[in-house]
Amino acid sequence: MDKFIVNDLKKVLEDIAKEAKLLEGKTILISGGSGFLGSYINVVFYLLNKNVLKNKCKVISIDNYITGAKKNFIIDIKDKNFTFIHGDVRLPINLNEKIDYIIHAAGLASPFYYKKYPLETIESAVMGAKNLLELARINKVDSFLFFSSSEIYGDPDPLAVPTPETYAGHVSSVGPRACYDESKRLAETLCITYHQIYKVPIKIVRPFNIYGPGMRHTDYRVMPTFIYNGLRGHNLPVHEKGSQTRTFCYITDAITAIFKVLLSGRKGEVYNIGNDTPEIGMFELASMIADVINNGVKPRRRSYPGYYPGGEPQRRCPDLTKIRTELGYSPNVDLRSGLRKSIKWFKREYSL
Secondary structure, eight states, X not given: OOHHHHHHTHHHHHHHHHHHGXXXXXXXXXXXXXXXXXXXXXXXXXXXXXXXXXXXOEEEEEEOOSSSOSSOSSOOOOOTTEEEEEOOTTSOOOOSSOOOEEEEOOOOXXXXXXXXXXXXXXXXXXXXXXXXXXXXXXXXXXXXXXXOOGGGGBSOOGGGOSBOTTXXXXXXXXXXXXXXXXXXXXXXXXXXXXXXXXOOOEEEEEEOOEEOTTOOGGGOOXXXXXXXXXXXXXXXXXXXXXXXXXXXXXXXXXXXXXHHHHHHSOTTEEEEESOOSOOXXXXXXXXXXXXXXXXXXXXXXXXXXXXXXXXXXXXOOBXXXXXXXXXXXXXXXXXXXXXXXXXXXXXXXXXX
């Protein structure tokens, strides 16, 4: 058991304890349950059963392990209330029990992997959504949560930053990132259509750059890349000028937001989840990480590597007005604190 992460999750349990009562005796199906976010979600269900719910919930977790690990990096869950299935949501799903909640978290969120597996990226989002929405319709679920992405906004107009859920996006359907961006957009449309026609109680979250303990250096996204390189004594590789900006949300804040939307979000609605401050440039982020690591490494500008898809958005910052006012959510972990926690985990995990 990773006591460091479990201790980190105590605040999540406190923040969602009231809403979590809705899970008493329910059965939850989660796709992508072995990915970065899925693993955390499964552990939260496990901890809710241990500490909050009198009538325990049951969890069915499906993953095809293209990028997910077969063993949860936080807790090796061996519990009669959990079933782990090696399966593929691109195929029809047949289960012999009533499902009350569905979370569609399967997907390839790393640019490295969606460039490597473009068809799988499209199919897991769209066909996966279709199969799970059918299951939701048949089971008359209490809630269906789809993991979309902030990438559906594309490269937003500067006047639309911070970006609200109402922004329609500036996205190319034939660009180098289209397999991810456009499949998420179409899957959102599928969800809304099932809500309109069949009254499936869908909710959609658009995560903005979530990070934290558990991200693998082989994910090739900016946070694990900077941290892993820095701890190994290598300079931090910043793409081009490093002027592109992002905001970053620590994992426990994101998990709190995810559960609030699942359990209390309005049906048929979309919610940004993330942190809206600070909006930071990549060179500045690399400098901050180098400062926290404090071993002499420096940020160094370099060209984009061949494995990285072009068309990177220049700015990414969420408008969190909707989730703040409707669900009372606000991120709690500031960037430097989250970096310290992440770096501590990386040091221990990789013996660096």
